[in-house]
Amino acid sequence: MNKTPNPGFAAEFDPARVREIALRLKDLEGPLLPILHAVSDAFGYVDDRALPIIADMLNLTRAEVHGVVSFYHDFRRQASGRRLVKICRAEACQSMGAMGLIASLEKALGVRLGETSSDREITLEAVYCLGNCALAPAAMIDGQLVGRLDAEKVMQRVRS
Template sequence: MTMQQASTQIAARTAAIIAEHQGLEGPLLPILHGIQDEFGFVPQDALPVIADALNISNAEVHGVVTFYHDYRRAPAGRHVVKLCRAEACQSMGGDALAAKLQALLGIGFHETSADGAVTLEPVYCLGLCACAPSAMVDGEVIGRLDAERIEEIAAEIRA
C-alpha cells in the first residue's frame, strides 16, 4: 500500500468515525477515542479531517492529542505497561521499581521496544493507592508491586 493509499484509507475511516460522534455535545474526545480504538493510535493524517469536520483548527486538535497522555501518536507495542508515578506509589518505592522495569525492558517512559513487544507509559494514579506501588499491564491492574513481581512482568512480556 502506498503512502497516498494509506492516507486516503485513514481519512475515509476517520470520516466514518466522525459521523458516528459528530452529533454529541463536545464530540472531539469521543472522536479521538474512536480513532485510537480503530488504528491503535491517532494518525497525523486524521487531524486535518477532524479539524475540518468540527470547524476548529489543526492546532486545536493537535493540542488535545498532545495534552492527553492516553492518546498515542504512534502505534503501541503488543503489550502496554502503565506504571503509576503518583505520590502514593512513589512513597512505597515506585521510583526504584520504575528504574528496574526500564532497565529490564531496555526502554524509558513513552517508548516502545525496537521489536514492538512493549510500550512503557507513566500514569498518575490507577486508584490503587492502598495497594501501592501499582501498574496496569494490558488493561489488568496489579497492586503491591515489588522487585520480584517487576521481574516476572518483564519476563512474561518478553516471552
C-alpha cells in the first residue's frame, strides 16, 4: 500500500530542512510556535536534533525551546507509525469500555499503548477526551474522529 493515511508520518530528519523552515519563519511575531508546527508538519515530529538549530536561529536557549515542545502535547517527540490510533481514556469512554478496547487492540496489533510497532506500521496512543462523549468509546484514527467503537471496527479502519 503506497498511501500514508497518517498525515504526521515522519519524513527522515534533515537539519538543513529545519534551518530552511526556521529561516523562512523567524521574522514572524512570536516565531517559535509557527516554526515548531512547520517542523512537525515536515517530519511528523520534533526531533531533539532540531532544538539547538531552532534555538540558535531565534537566539533562545535550548531549554526554552525544549520547554515549549514538552509543554504542548501535540508536538510529537518521536516518529509515529504510518497509522496513528488514539483511543480516548476519559471517564465517559472508560465507562463505555475503552479499557477493554485498548486491551483488545494491544493484543490484536501486537503493540502496547504509547508504542509504535517495530515496522513503524502503527502507533497506539491514549488521549484524554476527544469531545465525542455521546459516542463513547471514541478514537481518532489517522486524524479522523470516530465513535461507538469496538476492536473489530478499529481493526477494519486500520486495515483499510
